[in-house]
Amino acid sequence: MTASESFINEPMKAADIPTATHLTFDRLDERHTRVLLTEWLIVWLIPTVAWTVLYGFGAIKSSLLSGFWPHLLPLALLVPILVLAPLYARHCGFAVRDHDIHYKNGILWRKQVALPFNRIQHVETEQNPFERLHGLATLKFFTAGGGSADMKIPALATHQANDLKALVLEKAGEAADERA
Amino acid sequence: MNAPEVKPADGLQKLVGNEWHRLAPAAIVHFMVKFVLGVAKNGIQNVAYLGGIAVFTGDNRWWILGLIASGALITLIVSGVLAYLSFKFRMEGQSFLIKRGVLNKKRLTLSFDRIQNVAIKEPIYFRPFGLVALGLESAGSSDEEISLAGIPRTLAEQIRTTVLQKPAAPAKAKAATKEAVTESQPSQENEELLLAQPISELVRYGLSNNNIWVIAGLATGAFFQQAEAWEGAVEDFVRSTVIPVVGDSPVILGSLLGGVVLFIVLFLMTLSVLGAIIIYYNFRLTFADGRYHRTKGLFERQETSVPESKIQSLQINQPWPALLLKRWHITIKQVGFGKTEHQPGSQRPSFIIPSVTPEFFRPFTERLLGPIDWGTQLSRVSKxxxxxxxxxxxxxxxxxxxxxxxxxxxxxxxxxxxxxSLVILPTLILRHRRFGYWTNGKTALVRSGLIGNQTSAFAFRKVQTVILKQSPSQRRRDLATLTIQLAGQTLTIPFMPLEDAAYWRDQILYEAETSKLAWM
Incomplete structure (x- = not known):
């Protein structure tokens, strides 16, 4: 077999293939920042309380630490939390096309997942306590590819999550019908 | 144990009905063997109790051990008989129904379209009775797997044909079942033989698969971890037995040590070769009715069938020992086989075609996936x-x-x-060299490896998800890492030019979304 025989490259069709490079992504719900802040602050709070108590009772001693100012040390970590949460939320987004759904996240390390509707096995809606507090939900999409969810879209308003789920399932159903 | 009670000729029709059926009584042996193997696999530590009894009970230890042994034997026979009595099966429309379990009664319904794999095994203890064990594996969890151990071979073959046949329409379920029986006969005749492996190739497989070196590595590691335990004993042995005979010249002692190491390596290689011959004896790969059939095994003949459409990708492996022998080993990846790697216990045997050359695997891959340009160099990833x-x-x-x-x-x-860094850098450089990718827009090859290499061949239309990742430095240089999830495995191409990565993603989505063919 020669190279020219096996090389199939239909230029007309290839040019028609839509690219997912310049998609316009929908932002997640604006309450996403608040959920992130709540979650991250709780993670921050646990060692902070431990630090304050231990230092307050004199359990932590070092020649570098003296007086009241070490109590303020955990506050330094608050700055990146307060800056990063809104920034991270701004970098998350999803896009729905006719035949697939895309999700992107990451401030520096950016990730973009693409999932064709006709590969979706099932969809799950999930609400952790913080999301429930803010009336948000996470949509999880499963394919036959991995063990855990292949795509997770967090921080969707509950009604938006339900609408999107219905839309995706409808599209997935259409895709299945087409094939059959 | 007498002949099977279900007559082979009208076997299948008999199954389709409201009556429950039993396995042949020889199945008792099978349940006992399974029970013993289960205990051996999961409860090796129990042997320690026996050891404890042997050490601490004094004069009447043999009596106690004998009592335990006969108690165990009786339990084994009784549980075998009970398992046999409680195992019942029948077919209804397009599904298989099973009742099993002595204390925990279980009922299981497995519909034909969920069946992924059908395996026929012929353990040595079934051979005199002409019986086989039929395994029906589903794409789902291992709980859903059915093993009919102890049915006549003809019945097993009929069930296989019926189960793997795509029903024309659900309404015609019963008709389809009956047709299948009559159709199964001619199909045997136009069976196409793709590969038959002589012993010489199995020897090559035994020498060149990686398993033996992995085990040797682990054993060496374990050995040195326990160094304190055996160091003294070895030293004493060498001092008291070896040195008086050969003298204490470092040259002689050194070459003796080398000899011992060589002997161990040769011993492991012999084991591996014997293992390969036992497992893959008389390996035959055939194709009939849209399915690939594989038969293999010396003591236990195994027949496995995979429908062509359920194959997700092919992995063409060349571990480093195989480089020397110029052989490749093919693994056929199916749904769910990828994720079992991380869940020990639910591991299923993979579909391996051992020891082949490009003369076999190139046309075989093209037969499954369409034309591939083997001549061109694969594209390299960025330095x-x-x-x-x-x-x-x-x-x-x-x-x-x-x-x-x-x-x-x-x-x-x-x-x-x-x-x-002297060690790490060459490793990374070697890995970088092995990475390679190629596509014609429909079919793709992705290669990776360190010294040996594995090339995965797959059709874009079977991909499940595509993930494109970029780190800050990759963004500056227009590079990206592409992760492709297939139903059988996950492939990653790191540091490919962004242009290629985006083309692959778009083309994969296009193929997956426009293909009218079933992906599984």
Whole structure:
């Protein structure tokens, strides 16, 4: 077999293939920042309380630490939390096309997942306590590819999550019908 | 144990009905063997109790051990008989119904379209009775797997044909079942033989598959971890037995040690070759009715069938020992086989075609996936792979290690990272060289490896998800890491030009979304 025989490259069709490079992504719900802040602050709070108590009772001693100012040390970590949460939320987004759904996240390390509707096995809606507090939900999409969810879209308003789920399932159903 | 009660000729029709059926009584042996194997696999530590009894009970230990042994034997026979009595099966429309379990009664319904694999095994203890064990594996969890151990071979073959046949329409379920029986006969005749492996190839497989070296490596590791335990004994042995005979010349002792190591390696290789012959004896790969059939095995003949459409990808492996022998080993990846790697216990045997040459695997891959240009060089990934991996993942821990070691041992500790990078860098360079990718827009090849290599061949239309990732440095240089999830495995191409990565993603989505063919 020669190279020219096996090389199939239909230029007309290839040019028609839509690219997912310049998609316009929908932002997640604006309450996403608040959920992130709540979650991250709780993670921050646990060692902070431990630090304050231990230092307050004199359990932590070092020649570098003296007086009241070490109590303020955990506050330094608050700055990146307060800056990063809104920034991270701004970098998350999803896009729905006719035949697939895309999700992107990451401030520096950016990730973009693409999932064709006709590969979706099932969809799950999930609400952790913080999301429930803010009336948000996470949509999880499963394919036959991995063990855990292949795509997770967090921080969707509950009604938006339900609408999107219905839309995706409808599209997935259409895709299945087409094939059959 | 007498002949099977279900007559082979009208076997299948009999199954389709409201009556429950039993396996042949020889199945009792099978349940007993399974029970013993289960205990052996999961409860090796129980043997320690027996050892404890043997050591601590004094004079009447043999009596106690004998009592335990006969108790165990009786339990074994009784549980075998009970398992046999409680195992019942029948077919209804397009599904298989099973009742099993002595204490925990279980009912299981497995519909034909969920069945992924049908395996026929012929254990040595079934051979005199002409019986086989039929395994029906589903794409789902291992709980859903059915093993009919102890049915006549003809019945097993009929069930296989019926189960794997795509029903024309659900309404015609019963008709389809009956047709299948009559159709199964001619199909045997136009069976196409694709590959038959002589012993010589199996020997090559035994020598060149990686397993033996992995085991040898683990054994060496375990050996040295316990060094304190055996060091003294070995030293005593060498002093008292070896040195008086051969003298204490370092040359002789050194070559003796080399001889021992060589002997161990040769011994392991012999084991591996014997294992390969036992498992793959008389390996035959055939194709009929849209399915690939594989038969193999010396003591236990195994027949496995995979429908062509359920194959997700082919992995063409060449581990380093196989480089020397110029052979490749093919693994056929199916739904769910990828994720079992992370869940020990639910592992299923993979579909391996051992020891083949490009003359076999090239046409075979093209037969499954369409034309592939084997002549062109695969595209390489960016050299940044080496540097970024080194700078991001290896340098920071090395610097920290150097600082800590240096703090305690002085300047000597700082040499450590340089020595370490001498090992890491060539490894990364080798890995970089092995990465390669090719596509014609429909079919793709992705290669990776260290010394040996594995090439995955798959159709874009079978892909499940595509993930494109970019680190800050990759963004500056227009590079991306592409992760492709298939139903059988996950492939990653690091540091490919962004243009290629985007083309692959778009083309994969296009193929997956426009293909009218079933992906599984």
């Amino acid at each position: 940044r792979y080496v540097w970024t991996s080194f700078l991001y993942w290896f340098l920071p821990p090395m610097v920290i290690a150097a600082l800590i070691i240096g703090y305690f041992t002085g300047t000597k500790g700082f040499i450590f990272p340089f020595v370490f």
